[in-house]
Amino acid sequence: MIPASLQTTMTALMLSLAAGVPLLMAVFCCTPLKKRVIRLLPWATVPALLIALTVPGDAVVEVGWFFMGGRMGLDATGRIFLSLSAFVWLLASFSSRNLLQGSNADGRFYRFFLTAMAGNFGLILAQGMLGYYLFFAMMSFSAYGLVVFKGNEDALNAGRLYIFLLMIGEVALFTVLIILAHTCGGLALEDIAGISYQPLTIVLLFIGFGVKVGTLPLHGWMIPAYQTTPIPAAAAFAGSMVNAGILGWLRFLPLGETSCPQGAVLFIVVGALAAVYGVIVGLKRKQAGAVLGASSISQMGLITVIFGLGLLNQDAGLHAAPVLILYVVHHSLAKSSLFFGYDLVERQGRRLSYLQLAAILLPALSLAGLPFTSGAIAKTAFKEFAASLGEPWSGLSTFFLPVTAMGTTMLMLHFILVIRHSRRSDKPGRTASQIVFALSCIAAAATLWLWPAADNFASHSVAGNKLLQGLWTFAGGCLLFLAWRKISFTAEVPADDRKRKSDFNSIVNTVTHLLQEKEYQQPLENRLVIFLRRLVPQLRRTEKIMGRWKVVGLSYIALCLCLLFLLL
Amino acid sequence: MNSGQLLLVAILLSSFIPGIIIFCLPEEKHRLRTLLNLCGSIVKIALVLLMNAGIYYGYVFEIRIPLIPGVELLLNGDPLSALFATLSSVLWLLTTIYAVGYLEGSPNRSHFFGYFSLCVTVTIGIALAGNLVTFLLFYEMLTLTTYPLVIHRGTEKSLRAGRNYLIYAFSGGAVFLVAVVWLQAVVGPVDFSAAGFSSSYLDTHGTVLALIFALLIIGVGVKAALVPLHGWLPQAMVAPAPVSALLHAVAVVKAGAFGIIRIVLDVYGAQNLLLLGVLPLLACIATITILYGSVRALQQDDLKRRLAFSTISQVSYIALGMSMVDQPLAVIGALVHLVHQGLMKITLFFCAGNLAETLGIHRISEMSGVARRMPLTMAAFSVGALGMIGIPPTVGFVSKWYLGLGGLAGGHWWLLLVLAVSSLINAWYFLPILIRAWFAKQQGAWPEEMYVGRFETRLMLLVPPLVTAFIVLAAGLVANAEISPLAWVRFIVRGYSL
Secondary structure, three states, X not given: OOOHHHHHHHHHHHHHHHHHHHHHHHHHOOOOOHHHHHHOHHHHHHHHHHHHHHXXXXXXXXXXXXXXXXXXXXXXXXXHHHHHHHHHHHHHHHHHOOOOOHHHOOXXXXXXXXXXXXXXXXXXXXXXHHHHHHHHXXXXXXXXXXXXXXXXXXXXXXHHHHHHHHHHHHHHXXXXXXXXXXXXXXXXXXXXXXXXXXXXXXXXXXXXXXXXXXXXXXXXXXXXXXXXXXXXXXXXXXXXXXXXHXXXXXXXXXXXXXXXXXXXXXXXXXXXXXXXXXXXXXXXOOOHHHHXXXXXXXXXXXXXXXXXXXXXXXXXXXXXXXXXXXXXXXXXXXXXXXXHHHHHHHHHOOOOOHHHHHHHHHHHHHHHOOOOOHHHHHHHHHHHHHHHOOXXXXXXXXXXXXXXXXXXXXXXXXXXXXXXXXXXXXXXXXXXXXXXXXXXXXXXXXXXXXXHHHHHHHXXXXXXXXXXXXXXXXXXXXXXXXXXXXXXXXXXXXXOOHHHHOHHHHHHHHXXXXXXXXXXXXXXXXXXXXXXXXXXXXXXXXXXXXXXXXXXXXXXXXXXXXXXXXXX | OOHHHHHXXXXXXXXXXXXXXXXXXXXXXHHHHHHHHHHHHHHHHHHHHHHHHHHHOOOOEEEEEEEEOOEEEEEXXXXXXXXXXXXXXXXXXXXXXXXXXXXXXXXXXXXXXXXXXXXXXXXXXXXXXXXXXXXXXXXXXXXXXXXXXXXXXXXXXXHHHHHHHHHHHHHHHHHHHHHHHHHHHHHOOOEHHHOOOOOHHHHHHHHHHHHHHHHHHHHHHHHOOOOOOOOHHXXXXXXXXXXXXXXXXHOHHHHHHHHHHHHHHHHHOHHHHHHHOOHHHHHHHHHHHHHHHHHHHHOOOEHHHHHHHHHHHHHHHHHHXXXXXXXXXXXXXXXXXXXXXXXXXXXXXXHHHHHHHHHOOOEHHHOOOHHHHOHHHHHHHHHHHHHHHOOOOOHHHHHHHHHHHHHHHOOOHHHHHHHHHHHHHHHHHHHHHHHHHHHOOOOOOOOOOOOOOOOOOOHHHHHHHHHHHHHHHHHHHOOOOOOOHHHHHHHHHHHHOO
């Protein structure tokens, strides 16, 4: 029989390994041992994975001396987030292990990578407000090093934007933590349950974690950062680190215990706007990372909507929590596998094979909610949840969700086109990259089907009318995409005809111009000159539309094959 | 003389005697001088720790020497003096090591280290002062002992800065003297241990006491660099880096802030001040100073000037916390910031000195890519800077946390706004330095590279900032442990039963 105190110490020790091991490895990255540490990179995630799988439920330990009263533990939500994060980080560390060769491999990238990882695991295990804040800050500030790692002008600009918004979030969080500590009279996350929130508290929490989630108008960092961060690290960003914002909301505004209709409206409205905005912005982007960033803004917007719906009342909150988690898992796995696919394209020095194309279509169309994918399950869950709320929110499931699904379909098709044409170079680590991509695709495809809590939604998603609806939405998205391609290309051809033909396009332009971060906009005059100069090659490219048609057709066939495969 | 009194005398003498001997030593005996300095400061730390243990277990340390009827010299070791004495003696040791490395081979070192030791003696005297008269005495002596250090370089610029410092400090001292005498005339002698004079005086002398409070705050406000009395501090940054560290973190500015704490907690007492209604005034001055200092810091390209304005802003957190003296949490925040600000600022000044001594870098615009050349120095600098912004787990976060909690407990919502804005501006003027140092590419050669060797700079310059940066992190991480500054401050505040 093990004494209780020893058991507590053991659990505390075990839990602290999740953040401790990556942190220790980061320290060793500063020593001459760094080459060895880099080779062992994936092992940094192993303690977290083991904890997620083995530590018994609801273990909370107090470490009184640590940072004004440390509390660590693993609850049901934490377990899901930890498994998810550990998995994504595992894949990311596999594929970034040989990312840098020669002079670049000075350990600096890996230091930031490992500290961000430690922060990410730590915040999931934190059961105290200050612990959460500590690890959240650790993760966010280390991630800055990943964003600016490339060191070029773009990266530094992206970093500037990132750190600016990060600081706003940090200060908002600091303020709201003081308010919460004052109202709750304690620092444990449990103490938050059942308090009444003032509007200011909700707004500050929205800002504090919203920066990480990339919610409007705090989304500015997301697109440039995803564009400049080395791709495996971007995968960890999109698949794991942004979830820290969602988890923050879940921790500090516990669903099912909080009811705050006004705050709910804020979340719903802003989330819905972000869902649409992401699509509009993404379609204008020509770089795969940027398109994925825009898609993240849109998808995180949807998650924000779910969270907002859960804040409406306590009953809604109880139903929202599982749906939210389902959606987060789906989005993280799909988005990170898209990044891993993009990484593979960048590394292999030639076009994607058809098999690879089919594989990358899987997570892409899963995000779009194509039937039989995990996205369909997540979206079914969302729809059924929204429908259960009654008017006016049930309107979301009949109108808003199909529209965003169509938008995402467009965005994902756009991503596929972009990735087909992106700059390629032969870099090391192709095999590792292939394995990682395959694993991530399998995870993205299979996880929700095997998810015990998603059983109902999974079976509903393949029921007759849902299936049909899903297919219609998808077809609608494809058609819209083709239409958009046509408009946007004809729009850019003859200068005289522009006014007449490109109303839609100019709206898009204006909207993106208004909402976009200023630093990335060249002055309008410059843009005009550049545009005129590009007209000639643009004409030539228009002739190639047919070629692209072929691409679209091929992806369509690949999709059908996928479908067939899944049906069997 | 009992053992407690002996200990107090020994604490003062442990730096006084080495100081006097060093004055008499010939310039070239630098080994003996260093040995004396180090022995003195290590002995002092040991003695101060001994006193702390005694204070913790309730032992009384007190020396009373009557000067004239009604006026006596009083040295008293209470928990608050222990806090300041420990801070000063620990940082003195580190600063001495740093100064030995910094001034290697420069002229007039006997002179410098002599005054350096006297300065610390006087600072400990301020910490141990048991009434206002004793405090005043040491406070004036501090001006005299730091002046030679400020003008140590002897250049036109440093002489001008020194002159300015004297003018500011002595006018402040004069105001302080008037206030002390006036207060003595109204309420009689007040020992710090009494925690405030009797509130019966408020009925008869309310207005006069409010006026005296204002004069006292002006008197110590000069050294605490409250706006608009801060003008001397940015100019004084022409002094060598160890002196800046001393001015900003160990002695002078700290003595001013400590004076504010003594006046609020021990001379007037929380209840009297609440009844007088003068605290909002203090809060107002502190807020203006915090914001003004931060904004001015933003505009500086000279690294040490930026740090100087940052000090002006940061030290006012202490005044801000004291303005909410009825809230124990705010008082904890203020007192613990006395220690925390010292640790963070001394780290930053050490690092600034390293950059100047090793590569000749004085301006922020010259710092591009310097972290590749001096990674350890810049790592320490980063810890200090992140601490100033208040990023967890550094000690800066702990101070701000308690200030914020205390403010909210007292219903001062505006305080959260002040903290938020000041954190943002702090980030605005510290993060670009870090980004430039770590992520920008080096532009051309360093202005004046003076040291090439095994380490990035001389070891005596490198170790002190690393130690203080480590403490900045560690004291934040174990803030709840029994050995942290926070624990001691809680012990102090428990004694005041606020």
